[in-house]
Every structure is written in structure tokens, then in C-alpha cells.
Amino acid sequence: MTSSISDSVAAIQVSCKQTRFQIESPNYRELDIDGLNITVTASLPAGATKAKAKAASRSTGLEILTDATLRLKAGERYALVGRNGTGKSTILRAIAEKLIPGIPEETRIAILQQTNDGADGALAAANRRTVLEEVIERATAKDELEQEILTLSQGMDTTAADDSSSDAYATLRALRKLRLERLQKRLFVLDKNARLRSGARGMQARKALTALEKTVAEATASWQQDDSDITAEMLHAETQEAADLLADLQIQAEPARLAHIESRAKNILKGLGFSEVMATTKAVGDLSGGWRMRTALAAALLSDADILLLDEPTNFLDMLGILWLQKFLLASSERTRSDDTTSGEPGRPPPTIVLVSHDRDFVSAVACHLILLQDKAVTYYTGDLPSYEAAQAESRQHLHKLKDAQDRQRAHLQETIVRNMREGKKNNDDTRIRQAKMRQKKLDDRWGLETNAKGHRFKLNRDMAGFHHTRRAEIEVPPEARAVHISLPDPPDLRFPGALISLEGVCFRFGAEKKTRLPPPPWTLDTINLNVHEGDRIGIVGLNGAGKSTLIRLLVGDDAVTASGQVQSSTRPIKSTVTMHPRLRLAYYAQDAVDAIRALGGDSDSSRDDDAPLTALGLLTRDVDGKLQEGDLRALLGELGLPGRLASDTPLRRLSGGQLVRCALARLLWQRPQCLVLDEVTTHLDYETNTALRRALRTWPGAVILVSHDRWFMRGVIEGAVDDEAGSSSGDDGNGSDLDDGIGKGLGGRNLVYRLRAGKLTLLQGGLQEFEDQLEKRVEKLLQL
Incomplete structure (x- = not known):
């Protein structure tokens, strides 16, 4: 886990606008990040410094975003739209791995990646989990919880044994081992923060990392401490602490709660096309790539995530699976999960959903907002894809009409200016000369948009406030993206009629x-x-x-x-x-x-x-x-x-x-x-x-x-x-x-x-x-x- 994330930090260089006075949003279910820059570089060696990473990004990096704004509102559904190769999957990965400074560590993020079937499939083949077991473990980290319970239980059982295998220090060592493992996970998070941040915030992150490194070293020494150096008071206090911690962990692993999660997992798997026999008996390692991707999708849907990222979730689904997923996402997003007395879990608000899909009907049905990725920048639109395309076409057509009308008006003014200047000089008419100069001044200083962004009449002191502004903005028609064209060669004549097949x-x-x-x-x-x-x-x-x-x-x-x-x-x-x-x-x-x-x-x-x-x-x-x-x-x-x-x-x-x-x-x-x-x-x-x-x-x-x-x-x-x-x-x-x-x-x-x-x-x-x-x-x- 550490190496993969470290490689991601080296391969994806991320920076954003932050100041030492910035206060992180208390709502960790949404993102509000300005000045976002993302560059993809080749993976660097493990010992590479931050300076080398920046130098590599400047020389050989591929820029995905430049000075962009990333805003996700809690509970909303977004579709990330862009052409192949623009970096949509990279952006999702940077969010999921929290490579972007400003994403709180307590934010729960679940992601389905297009390449989820690689290492995950090998892991499943090694431990031979069934599909249902794998989905529950990925979504809830049940194995990690059970492993902590097992570590403490074995230590306490060894301490309480009546035979020669009894060890009074087994519970204490189990507790210290568990402490060390948790500290090492926290150390990984702080190490990532120190890599990503700079300036005053980076200095603060490095100080926190140094302090935790000392704590980890002390925990390691404590775990390796000889039994002869442990006092009776330490033994009694830590044994009691281990008993209390074990009780808390067992409450989290309450059978009723796990039964509720298992029931939800079975329903999700059934909706994605798994039969009950396949879900409960088939090992994930024996599945094809498409079915492993469905397993990963089920785990993402089962997780209680604050932000749910789905990269091409419909690729391996049939039409029934696509329609089910469409309805499931709408249902989970449009209603708050109510308290469940069976599971004992408090209700959680719906997740913020960001999806990438090339299925237009699916995107139009699920997403309420579009995040449009083009030219290393993102723009936002509220509505579905057909509405956006229609609005863009209408706006472009309107601007073309405005520009054509203004061009005709400019040509007419220039013609009258030339005529008035000629006639004024010829007849010594100061009025005509003054009129021509006023019209020329209008062309030079006050020519441009006649309406503001809201469609109202343009006013210089309101729409372009500031003494340094003397010229209005020109009417610019945004260039259309280069259209994709595919031409198929005409087939030759068959010479005589008949059915082809x-x-x-x-x-x-x-x-x-x-x-x-x-x-x-x-x-x-x-x-x-x-x-x-x-x-x-x-x-x-x-x-x-x-x-x-x-x-x-x-x-x-x-x-x-x-x-x-x-x-x-x-x-x-x-x-x-x-x-x-x-x-x-x-x-x-x-x-x-x-x-x-x-x-x-x-x-x-x-x-x-x-x-x-x-x-x-x-x-x-x-x-x-x-x-x-x-x-x-x-x-x-x-x-x-x-x-x-x-x-x-x-x-x-x-x-x-x-x-x-x-x-x-x-x-x-x-x-x-x-x-x-x-x-x-x-x-x-x-x-x-x-x-x-x-x-x-x-x-x-x-x-x-x-x-x-x-x-x-x-x-x-x-x-x-x-x-x-x-x-x-x-x-x-x-x-x-x-x-x-x-x-x-x-x-x-x-x-x-x-x-x-x-x-x-x-x-x-x-x-x-x-x-x-x-x-x-x-x-x-x-x-x-």
C-alpha cells in the first residue's frame, strides 16, 4: 500500500492555492479548491527528492490542469466530461488518493478505477475469498477489524491460560503491537501531507511528521522492551486498557450490523448480475476481468463513502445492469439513509458522486451537473449533456448574429467617417469633421459588447468598473472543438440481388x-x-x-x-x-x-x-x-x-x-x-x-x-x-x-x-x-x- 501510494505521489504532481490563514472546510463531504495544477510525470525512484520531482514535472510532465477550480457540493451528482486522453482518470485518482492538498483525511472516498482488476484480482486469488466476502471486506475493512480483535483475544487467552503456555505479558505485547501498527498507518498519512505541502503549511506538516516519527520510534522500543523492564503497575494498567479496547472493537463487529451489511451486499450483487450461488461460492480469483470489475463496483456502492468516484462503471454491464445502476444511484442520492434499528447505525447523508462514462443516456439520467475538462481547465454546467450542447449551440449562434450585425454597423460607420471627413474638408464644414471624429472615437474606445452577461444594456461604470478600462470587450465567438469525423468507404455492388445472410x-x-x-x-x-x-x-x-x-x-x-x-x-x-x-x-x-x-x-x-x-x-x-x-x-x-x-x-x-x-x-x-x-x-x-x-x-x-x-x-x-x-x-x-x-x-x-x-x-x-x-x-x- 505504501509503495503504490508513494508511486502515485511521484507520478502525479499536484499543487493548489493555499495560504497560511486558510481554514479547512468543516464539511468534509465537499471540495472547494482554487488554483489547482495537476501534472503527470514518469515515476521516480524511491529516494527522489521533492525538488527532483518538480524538475521532472517541468521538463517531461504532461499537464492535466492549470490554475483550475475544483468545486464539489455535498450530495450532488457530477459527470466529468472530456475527450480521451485529457486526464479524467488521473483527476479521479488524485482525489481518491487525497493527493490534492485541502482534502481532509477523515473524508471517506471510494473509487472504481478502470484498472481495478489487476492487483486486486491477484490478491483475491491468493486468499481465495468468495465474491461476497471480498465485497464486504473492501467496503468495510472487516478483515482489519477482525485481525485487531484476533490479536487482542489471542494475547488475553494466552495470559489467562492455566497450563504451562500461560504468559502474563502476552496481552501487554498484543496491545503494544496494535498501537505500533496504528501509528505506522498514521505516519504514512503525515508523510504524504509533508510531500504535498510547501511554505508555512509544509513546515507545519514536516514538524508533525517529525514528532510522530519520534512517537513511532518510542512505540517500537516499547514493543521490543524486555519483560524484566516492565513494572507491575505498567502490566496491570495496559492489560486493563487492552480489555477495554477489545470490548469496543467487538461492539463494532456486532453480528446484527454485519448481517445488515451482508444483506445489502447481496442485493447489490444481485442487481449487478451475480446469482446467489456465484456470489457465495465463487472465488474472485477465478472470475474473468469483467466480473472482477463488477465485484469492485459492488464494493464501491456498498461503502459508506462521502465522495463516490466511478470511472466507466457501465463498461462491463449489460442493459439490465446499467438500468439498475442508474436507478440505484438516483435512489441513494435523492434520499437520506434513515436510522436502521437492525444495524444500529446512524443515518448518513447521500454521497457526492463523480462519474466518468461514455454512455450518454446513463450520464444524462444520473448527473445533475457537468464538469467539462478541456484545454487544461474545467468549467461547470448545471443540467444534462443534451441541454449543455443545445445551450452552447444556441449561444454560439446568438454571438454569430451579434458579431455579424456589429461588423455591418462598423463598416457603415467607417464609410460615413470617411465620407464626412472628405466632405467636411472639401466644404470647410467643421460640424461634419467633428461628427466624424466623434464616430472614430466611438470605434476606438467604446466599441464592443452592447449587452452584459445577463443580457442587460451594457454600462461601463457597472460592468467594467475602474478608470483604467476605456474599451469594451469585443464580441468573441468561442471556437468549436475540432469535430471528429469518420468516413466509411462505400461497399461495391453485388451485381445480382439476394439476401446477404x-x-x-x-x-x-x-x-x-x-x-x-x-x-x-x-x-x-x-x-x-x-x-x-x-x-x-x-x-x-x-x-x-x-x-x-x-x-x-x-x-x-x-x-x-x-x-x-x-x-x-x-x-x-x-x-x-x-x-x-x-x-x-x-x-x-x-x-x-x-x-x-x-x-x-x-x-x-x-x-x-x-x-x-x-x-x-x-x-x-x-x-x-x-x-x-x-x-x-x-x-x-x-x-x-x-x-x-x-x-x-x-x-x-x-x-x-x-x-x-x-x-x-x-x-x-x-x-x-x-x-x-x-x-x-x-x-x-x-x-x-x-x-x-x-x-x-x-x-x-x-x-x-x-x-x-x-x-x-x-x-x-x-x-x-x-x-x-x-x-x-x-x-x-x-x-x-x-x-x-x-x-x-x-x-x-x-x-x-x-x-x-x-x-x-x-x-x-x-x-x-x-x-x-x-x-x-x-x-x-x-x-x-
């Missing part, structure tokens, strides 16, 4: 090839009928484990090229057949496409002559094997958002998740397929890239088969919805076509949503909304448990 009466189950006397397992896919034609948009929804990936593997067949560049090994049906158009080019994006490419770029490719790190262009060049020229490959990568040196010079291991998705799509699209099969393609994409891909797929003439838990993305690609995109009007796709007629009138084909459940594929006449309505009823039942 046809499944008729297909049945499949696992283990059918094994001949046993046991009854056969249930059908994973039972009598599936599905036809895909040119221009169709087919969405497949269902819960995790329903068989969606199995259906996709069966559907793509033997000849589908995956995003990992390999031919997909098919899953063959047991009954009936799968037929494909003889000229069909089909491309398949699998869930693990990004991980596969990341593994390829993990080190230098030994198969290359120059032994250089593998880049996106190099990977695509190897895939096409001379079938396309480098210029064509660069054009394709550029259309997908990997232009120039980013494609040819940046190693794969340095690309973000969203950029790796683009690389994976390039590996599919260079063959210009007529049908794209996409399985969870949005997992690593930010809002802008997600929107660009959604728009590109909606207007692409080929067929799309999509499996996704992202409701917003599914509505746009499959159902053609555009009313929730920034700058678009409801019911219009931008080309004059009316989308209010519902599903079934897509671009050149059908728009269909199917649900896969219990092996059956059912067409949802009401589309995705019908599936959401069905899940809402299940969520309500889960929340009532």
Missing part, C-alpha cells in the same frame, strides 16, 4: 458433440430465423449470457475477417444451415478487438527487419499484403481519424482506446465489405468519436448488424434517431426525411431490433424502447429487495 430454423447448444448418458443441455439458440438484406440495420439486444456472441459467431461463418486480422473460426449449427450471398464481403468487429491489437503492439514486432515498434500503418500494411498502396492506406486511416504521423510514427502501445478502435475498423474496411457485424464497438470511445461513428453508420449504404448495450448508439444506428444529437432537430435526419414513422423505414433497408432470450430470437415491434420498458419492471423488483 440467411438463417432458417438454426439450432445450437454447447456440448452437443459429447456423447454422455446425461440429458442434453438446453438450447443456446433454438429455431433462429433471420434474413439480412442490403441496407438493413439489425440490432440484437439481450442480457449477458443470452447467447448474442454465439449467434454472431454462427452468423459470420468461416470467411469473416475479424478486427484482429484473423479469420473467425465459425460456430456451426446443429440443425439447419446458414447461407450467404456468394459475393458477400463481411467484416466482424469482436468485443476483444482492442485487446488483440494492444497485444500486437505490446513490444516491437520481431518479424520486421528494422525491429521498430508496430504502428497502425505498419499493421495495416502487413494485413493488406501488397493489395493496396501506402497512399490508399493513409487515406483510409485519415478518414477514420488516424492521419499523418499519428498513423505512421506513433506505436500501437501509445494509442488510446478510441484510436485503437479506429485502427481495428481500418483493418475491416480496407476490403470494402457490404456488411458490418459490430459487437460492442463503443466500449472505448469518447462522446465525440461515438457521435461520429453513429452518424457514419446511420448513413452508410451497407448492412449493419449491431450488438450493443449503449442505448443512445443503438437508437441512432439501428432506428435512425437524430433528435438527441447536438445541433439537430427532432424528427429530422438533416436531409428532410421524417423519422417519426417509427422503425422499418431506414436508409435503403429495414430497421429492426431483435431480443435474444432463452434461445429464442424475437422481433420487438416497439424497438429498443420496448426492451427498455421490459427491463424497467425487472429493475423495480430488484430495487425492492
Whole structure:
């Protein structure tokens, strides 16, 4: 624990505005920090000094925030919004590890990180805790409490023994050992404070650290003291102190309280998709990465945190889990936890929630405030993401109109100034000359905004008080962030009509090839009928484990090229057949496409002559094997958002998740397929890239088969919805076509949503909304448990 946090202190350099007169807020459930600077540097050696850390941050550091303001109000729900690579996860980590000066140590902070499944999974594999045990231990530190009780109990039992194993000093040594362990934990906190603070506050922190170091040294010497040096009075007093402390700890570990916590943990695990058998018998070390992340999420939700930080909590959840989490966060935030007589715990106010998620519907439903991270600064907006985008578009349009009108007025004034000066000098007319000079003075000194920030008429002495201000601010239209654009190549003509893919009466189950006397397992896919034609948009929804990936593997067949560049090994049906158009080019994006490419770029490719790190262009060049020229490959990568040196010079291991998705799509699209099969393609994409891909797929003439838990993305690609995109009007796709007629009138084909459940594929006449309505009823039942 110490080393990991120390590494964080070295890798994340944080400073903020503080004075020696600053008094920390008594409300430790909220943050109010000005002048915040966060820089990420390479981890330094253990003995590196603070001066070396600052020098490293200045020379090689990546600035995340510069002179920013971080304000979190108690009990509010925030969404941290920004593009991939802007430092959202770094900010959450700095808050969670209390690297920011001014965060009180008594503040309880729980965090779900995107990388929570690494060391935590290894720890769980070592001690073989079940899922339920791991969640309770993480949320309540129950193991630490039980270990302290065990240490004191063993000491007292040894002292009270009647046989030769009795030791009168065992209780005293157990108490002193416990004291030393607690002091060492406190020493770690003070050491971190001394690292983070400077000036008068830093001097005070270093004095406190020095004083505690002496106390720790004395406690160490006391614990190692010989029995002969311990007086009878010391023995009696400390033995009684140990008995009192043990009684207090046992009250904290009261069975009724732990039973209440266990009941809450079971309900949370059930809402996240764990069955009771899986939660109580399955070891965390035996879980996959996705289930370990759900375990970490359950622990964060169970904890009584003052500030709850969630980094991509929906990544490994199906739609039922996303809806449950959405309702759970709203319920826990909108009501104060009442006193519970069963647990004996006083009611605690709702936590302050900060979440990072690329699921627009989830963010819009949960967050009341947006923290917008852009250009190393943060701005705040009260409302959801669609409201913010609409307000920004409206404000920008209004400022454009003001600026255009003012530019026309300026041109008119300049024209009259020139004319009046010419006519005044020609006719010796002082009035015209004086009028021209007054107008010129207005242009020079009083030209600018005619209204203030509240929309009222501008007054210099009120809105720009101070004798040094003589010129109003110009009307400046804030520049739009560079839009993300994705262009998909048009598919070639099939030459003769027919269904692209046809499944008729297909049945499949696992283990059918094994001949046993046991009854056969249930059908994973039972009598599936599905036809895909040119221009169709087919969405497949269902819960995790329903068989969606199995259906996709069966559907793509033997000849589908995956995003990992390999031919997909098919899953063959047991009954009936799968037929494909003889000229069909089909491309398949699998869930693990990004991980596969990341593994390829993990080190230098030994198969290359120059032994250089593998880049996106190099990977695509190897895939096409001379079938396309480098210029064509660069054009394709550029259309997908990997232009120039980013494609040819940046190693794969340095690309973000969203950029790796683009690389994976390039590996599919260079063959210009007529049908794209996409399985969870949005997992690593930010809002802008997600929107660009959604728009590109909606207007692409080929067929799309999509499996996704992202409701917003599914509505746009499959159902053609555009009313929730920034700058678009409801019911219009931008080309004059009316989308209010519902599903079934897509671009050149059908728009269909199917649900896969219990092996059956059912067409949802009401589309995705019908599936959401069905899940809402299940969520309500889960929340009532």
C-alpha cells in the first residue's frame, strides 16, 4: 500500500492555492479548491527528492490542469466530461488518493478505477475469498477489524491460560503491537501531507511528521522492551486498557450490523448480475476481468463513502445492469439513509458522486451537473449533456448574429467617417469633421459588447468598473472543438440481388458433440430465423449470457475477417444451415478487438527487419499484403481519424482506446465489405468519436448488424434517431426525411431490433424502447429487495 501510494505521489504532481490563514472546510463531504495544477510525470525512484520531482514535472510532465477550480457540493451528482486522453482518470485518482492538498483525511472516498482488476484480482486469488466476502471486506475493512480483535483475544487467552503456555505479558505485547501498527498507518498519512505541502503549511506538516516519527520510534522500543523492564503497575494498567479496547472493537463487529451489511451486499450483487450461488461460492480469483470489475463496483456502492468516484462503471454491464445502476444511484442520492434499528447505525447523508462514462443516456439520467475538462481547465454546467450542447449551440449562434450585425454597423460607420471627413474638408464644414471624429472615437474606445452577461444594456461604470478600462470587450465567438469525423468507404455492388445472410430454423447448444448418458443441455439458440438484406440495420439486444456472441459467431461463418486480422473460426449449427450471398464481403468487429491489437503492439514486432515498434500503418500494411498502396492506406486511416504521423510514427502501445478502435475498423474496411457485424464497438470511445461513428453508420449504404448495450448508439444506428444529437432537430435526419414513422423505414433497408432470450430470437415491434420498458419492471423488483 505504501509503495503504490508513494508511486502515485511521484507520478502525479499536484499543487493548489493555499495560504497560511486558510481554514479547512468543516464539511468534509465537499471540495472547494482554487488554483489547482495537476501534472503527470514518469515515476521516480524511491529516494527522489521533492525538488527532483518538480524538475521532472517541468521538463517531461504532461499537464492535466492549470490554475483550475475544483468545486464539489455535498450530495450532488457530477459527470466529468472530456475527450480521451485529457486526464479524467488521473483527476479521479488524485482525489481518491487525497493527493490534492485541502482534502481532509477523515473524508471517506471510494473509487472504481478502470484498472481495478489487476492487483486486486491477484490478491483475491491468493486468499481465495468468495465474491461476497471480498465485497464486504473492501467496503468495510472487516478483515482489519477482525485481525485487531484476533490479536487482542489471542494475547488475553494466552495470559489467562492455566497450563504451562500461560504468559502474563502476552496481552501487554498484543496491545503494544496494535498501537505500533496504528501509528505506522498514521505516519504514512503525515508523510504524504509533508510531500504535498510547501511554505508555512509544509513546515507545519514536516514538524508533525517529525514528532510522530519520534512517537513511532518510542512505540517500537516499547514493543521490543524486555519483560524484566516492565513494572507491575505498567502490566496491570495496559492489560486493563487492552480489555477495554477489545470490548469496543467487538461492539463494532456486532453480528446484527454485519448481517445488515451482508444483506445489502447481496442485493447489490444481485442487481449487478451475480446469482446467489456465484456470489457465495465463487472465488474472485477465478472470475474473468469483467466480473472482477463488477465485484469492485459492488464494493464501491456498498461503502459508506462521502465522495463516490466511478470511472466507466457501465463498461462491463449489460442493459439490465446499467438500468439498475442508474436507478440505484438516483435512489441513494435523492434520499437520506434513515436510522436502521437492525444495524444500529446512524443515518448518513447521500454521497457526492463523480462519474466518468461514455454512455450518454446513463450520464444524462444520473448527473445533475457537468464538469467539462478541456484545454487544461474545467468549467461547470448545471443540467444534462443534451441541454449543455443545445445551450452552447444556441449561444454560439446568438454571438454569430451579434458579431455579424456589429461588423455591418462598423463598416457603415467607417464609410460615413470617411465620407464626412472628405466632405467636411472639401466644404470647410467643421460640424461634419467633428461628427466624424466623434464616430472614430466611438470605434476606438467604446466599441464592443452592447449587452452584459445577463443580457442587460451594457454600462461601463457597472460592468467594467475602474478608470483604467476605456474599451469594451469585443464580441468573441468561442471556437468549436475540432469535430471528429469518420468516413466509411462505400461497399461495391453485388451485381445480382439476394439476401446477404440467411438463417432458417438454426439450432445450437454447447456440448452437443459429447456423447454422455446425461440429458442434453438446453438450447443456446433454438429455431433462429433471420434474413439480412442490403441496407438493413439489425440490432440484437439481450442480457449477458443470452447467447448474442454465439449467434454472431454462427452468423459470420468461416470467411469473416475479424478486427484482429484473423479469420473467425465459425460456430456451426446443429440443425439447419446458414447461407450467404456468394459475393458477400463481411467484416466482424469482436468485443476483444482492442485487446488483440494492444497485444500486437505490446513490444516491437520481431518479424520486421528494422525491429521498430508496430504502428497502425505498419499493421495495416502487413494485413493488406501488397493489395493496396501506402497512399490508399493513409487515406483510409485519415478518414477514420488516424492521419499523418499519428498513423505512421506513433506505436500501437501509445494509442488510446478510441484510436485503437479506429485502427481495428481500418483493418475491416480496407476490403470494402457490404456488411458490418459490430459487437460492442463503443466500449472505448469518447462522446465525440461515438457521435461520429453513429452518424457514419446511420448513413452508410451497407448492412449493419449491431450488438450493443449503449442505448443512445443503438437508437441512432439501428432506428435512425437524430433528435438527441447536438445541433439537430427532432424528427429530422438533416436531409428532410421524417423519422417519426417509427422503425422499418431506414436508409435503403429495414430497421429492426431483435431480443435474444432463452434461445429464442424475437422481433420487438416497439424497438429498443420496448426492451427498455421490459427491463424497467425487472429493475423495480430488484430495487425492492
